[in-house]
Amino acid sequence: MPVRKTLIGALAVSALLLTGCGADDSADGNPAESPAVDASNAKSTSLDDVEVTGEPDQKPEVSFEAPLVIEKPESTVVSEGDGPKVEEGQQVTANMTLVSGNSGEIVESGYDTEQPSGFPVDKAQINEALYDAVIDVPVGSRVLMSLNGAAKSGDDPETLVYVIDIVKAEKLPEPLERAEGTEKEPPAGLPKVTRDDTGKPSVEAPEGEAPQDLVVEPTIEGDGPVVEEGQTVQAHYSGWLYDDVTKTFDSSWDRGEPFSFTVGAGEVIKGWDEAVAGQKVGSQLLVIVPPDKGYGEQGSPPNIPGNATLIFVVDILSATGGK
Numbered sequence: 001m002p003v004r005k006t007l008i009g010a011l012a013v014s015a016l017l018l019t020g021c022g023a024d025d026s027a028d029g030n031p032a033e034s035p036a037v038d039a040s041n042a043k044s045t046s047l048d049d050v051e052v053t054g055e056p057d058q059k060p061e062v063s064f065e066a067p068l069v070i071e072k073p074e075s076t077v078v079s080e081g082d083g084p085k086v087e088e089g090q091q092v093t094a095n096m097t098l099v100s101g102n103s104g105e106i107v108e109s110g111y112d113t114e115q116p117s118g119f120p121v122d123k124a125q126i127n128e129a130l131y132d133a134v135i136d137v138p139v140g141s142r143v144l145m146s147l148n149g150a151a152k153s154g155d156d157p158e159t160l161v162y163v164i165d166i167v168k169a170e171k172l173p174e175p176l177e178r179a180e181g182t183e184k185e186p187p188a189g190l191p192k193v194t195r196d197d198t199g200k201p202s203v204e205a206p207e208g209e210a211p212q213d214l215v216v217e218p219t220i221e222g223d224g225p226v227v228e229e230g231q232t233v234q235a236h237y238s239g240w241l242y243d244d245v246t247k248t249f250d251s252s253w254d255r256g257e258p259f260s261f262t263v264g265a266g267e268v269i270k271g272w273d274e275a276v277a278g279q280k281v282g283s284q285l286l287v288i289v290p291p292d293k294g295y296g297e298q299g300s301p302p303n304i305p306g307n308a309t310l311i312f313v314v315d316i317l318s319a320t321g322g323k
Contacts, residue, residue, distance in 0.1 A: 073129035081140020101159030175317035179284035222282020229264035
């Protein structure tokens with residue numbers, strides 16, 4: 001689903017979120033449909049061949065003889081924490097480190113950005129391999145997991161190694177079903193937002209040329225707490241191309257499930273991180289995202305062409321956790 005980056009800043013999570021991109025399940029790393037990798041030149045073939053050193057609250061050192069090829073997802077607990085066990089339906093916060101099986105090099109780590117990643121323990125939203133790796137594992141544990149995917153957008157499939165340091169796990173409060181608050185009229189020239197009986201939004205065609213800068217205008221101002229960087233937000237949204245609002249390119253309303261992401265962690269396009277931070281829970285936002293804060297020159301095929309300006313209507317349903 002295109003709101004989340006195909007290659008996110010918190011790259012270690014990108015292949016693990018079933019709501020993570022506009023591709024099919026196989027691209028999202030579904031264990032039953034993981035892309036094939038070439039085992040003919042493998043020098044390591046199991047997580048038993050992978051050594052992880054360092055404290056579980058610091059950036060790990062990961063070593064193995066490359067290339068590493070593990071044909072099916074594996075996971076193991078490297079060190080067990082002393083916190084409560086992760087449960088179904090909780091939101092996990094974890095420092096994720098991603099290592100390329102082809103090179104043995106760290107591709108990205110949450111320790112470098114000082115922004116842990118967040119994900120729901122829900123098979124409908126995350127890869128089953130990730131679910132199986134963390135469920136019933138105590139908070140404070142370090143988990144080692146493998147999955148087949150691509151370390152960078154456009155790369156051929158390879159075995160990816162994840163070191164998952166579980167920081168906390170918490171039950172999320174029930175989110176709002178839709179935006180609630182005071183109606184706001186957007187400035188002249190911006191698309192008018194209407195809603196059906198369920199709250200699902202539609203927009204009228206905008207006037208004039210697409211703006212060059214990010215536009216964020218509340219159409220409903222909620223009365224909940226202000227969203228802060230590092231919090232996990234649940235939101236409903238619909239998205240349109242600026243040049244064609246006759247149909248959405250993506251909508252959580254159509255899936256019947258809110259969308260979850262960590263604000264400021266680079267899990268979503270830059271325009272989303274900037275738009276949602278500082279807004280109140282319960283608000284509905286009209287957001288116009290220029291290409292440099294969206295998908296840039298490459299777009300997100302097949303639904304979003306290169307250099308596309310995007311329109312989103314975002315209902316902020318909850319915000320939890322944070323620093």
